[in-house]
Amino acid sequence: MRSKWCRAFPGLPEQVAHARHFIAALLHEQGPVDDAVLVVSELATNAVRHTLSGSAGGWFLVVIGLGDDLVRIEVVDQGGDRVPRLCDSTGQEEGGCGLRMIAACAKDWGVKTWPEGRTVWADLAREGV
Numbered sequence: 001m002r003s004k005w006c007r008a009f010p011g012l013p014e015q016v017a018h019a020r021h022f023i024a025a026l027l028h029e030q031g032p033v034d035d036a037v038l039v040v041s042e043l044a045t046n047a048v049r050h051t052l053s054g055s056a057g058g059w060f061l062v063v064i065g066l067g068d069d070l071v072r073i074e075v076v077d078q079g080g081d082r083v084p085r086l087c088d089s090t091g092q093e094e095g096g097c098g099l100r101m102i103a104a105c106a107k108d109w110g111v112k113t114w115p116e117g118r119t120v121w122a123d124l125a126r127e128g129v
């Protein structure tokens, strides 16, 4: 990665918009802004909704790595009982499929598990920007 940026946000739903503005400002004219905003929005929402990041005093981190060919977006959460999983493609499930959308627009994505949380990450191509 040529450079790496990181910012912590309180684990509140309204902070997801701040995470979107953070990444949009950072990638302005040098990255796939629309896809990056979508990815960070889904990942930050998941952190707040599905992990301890959304409990009192919680937080999540957004880490953005700028490489020559790709942008890596990472959201670090505080973990909990749930595990990230792709919803099944029949679309009959309650709720949507944020991770499935990310899987569709990212070159690659994945989950790293830490003792007290997780990182969900996605790589977006920078070509054509």
Ligand SMILES: Nc1ncnc2c1ncn2[C@@H]1O[C@H](COP(=O)(O)OP(=O)(O)OP(=O)(O)O)[C@@H](O)[C@H]1O
Residues within 6 Å of the ligand: 042, 046, 047, 050, 051, 077, 079, 082, 083, 084, 085, 086, 087, 095, 096, 097, 098, 099, 100, 118, 120
């Ligand atoms: N960071 C995370 N930590 C733990 N579990 C997660 C995390 N992100 C997602 N999950 C689990 O994976 C499921 C699928 O996530 P996904 O984002 O695809 O759908 P959703 O959040 O349920 O709905 P939508 O994103 O469309 O509002 C979630 O319902 C949740 O149980």
Ligand SMILES: [Mg+2]
Residues within 6 Å of the ligand: 042, 045, 046, 097, 098, 099
């Ligand atoms: Mg989601």
